[in-house]
Amino acid sequence: MTETKRIYLDYAATAPMLDAARKACAEGFEHWANPSSPHADGRAAQAMLENARRRFSDALGWDGDVIFTSGASEAIRIALTRSKPVIQYISPVEHDVVLRFAQNARAIPVDSNGLVVPANLNHLLKSVDETAMVAIQSVNNETGVIQDLDALAKVVRDRGCYLLADCSQSIGKMPLPDADLIVVAGHKFGGPPGVGALLVRDLRLLEADGGQEQGYRSGTQNLPYIMGMTAALETPANWAGRASELRQHLDDAIRKEGGSVIADKAPRIATIASYHMPGVAANTQLIKFDMAGFSVSAGSACSSGTLKTSHVLEAMGTDPQIAREVIRVSIGRDTSRAHIYAFIDKWKSIFAESRRS
Secondary structure: OOOOOOEEOEOOOOOOOOHHHHHHHHHHHOOOOOOOOOOHHHHHHHHHHHHHHHHHHHHHOOOOEEEEEOOHHHHHHHHHHOEOOOEEEEOOOOOHHHHHHOOOOEEOOOOOOOOOOHHHHHHHHOOOOOOEEEEOOOEOOOOOEEOOHHHHHHHHHHOOOEEEEEOOOOOOOOOOOOOOEEEEEHHHOOOOOOOEEEEEOOHHHEOOOOOEHHHOEOOOOOHHHHHHHHHHHHOOOOOHHHHHHHHHHHHHHHHHOOOEEOOOOOOEOOOEEEEEOOOOOHHHHHHHHHHOOEEOEOOOOOOOOOOOOOHHHHHOOOOHHHHOOEEEEEOOOOOOHHHHHHHHHHHHHHHHHHHHO
């Protein structure tokens, strides 16, 4: 019996490693010395590390500092727990990790599409007497909604505050925002898991507390994975137009069949979308899709194993019943029309079955 090949539509959780990243990792494994060691082997590893750092910055067009981390979560922890501004403002649709590390943060309201309105943020920051750190993601990991970070960054700067942008879902797909701190996750764009970076405009914004990465991070740098992440970032992303076409076709089909698209009035990245199937619990959908060979999710991969309603949809004011019936589909380099057509057919089948019963 031939096993049916699965269709992977969960790229927002993690993307498969690119061949260029695998090759770069393999090269890094051949140079296993500690970059902090003073001997010739260590100096050679340090030179490779700094070469990767320069290439990484060049690929992003970043002229600030780069702190390599074990992933986006560590980058967020450093940004939120080691930044000098004591007051923090956090949008309520941020990734779970941001909400976890935020220290007595004040919430920034969002509208029904999950967008931070610049005028509302300006009004909120008017009352701030001290310098504050403002955390707003570039692209929501559940809905794909794109924040207007250009406008929001101007508000933050005009109020004498600093902007932290979680760009885990937009790096390699969109230009960098004008932020003071930017979070990168390597496994979201074809690099290996377990590596990321914190881009820092001015290191004086952070308190140093480590032994590596100019004193801002503790732990031996993962040179092979850093090289793999850098190679993935340098690989051209020439599939954005195809992703946009596929997502639009999926949106149209879901609406036509009686479902709805979450935040469909907002600007959304082409690679992420959330869909509501009326009357069918998200967990039921996930089980049925999984049994049929489709990998999709309900909300963030970090919280999809729980039964909690999505905090993102809750912050948007989504009806709790609807929120419990929403799944996320995310598109990547290898997604084809055939994959999307097959998913639509299965979505229709699950929905029709639920109505019959």
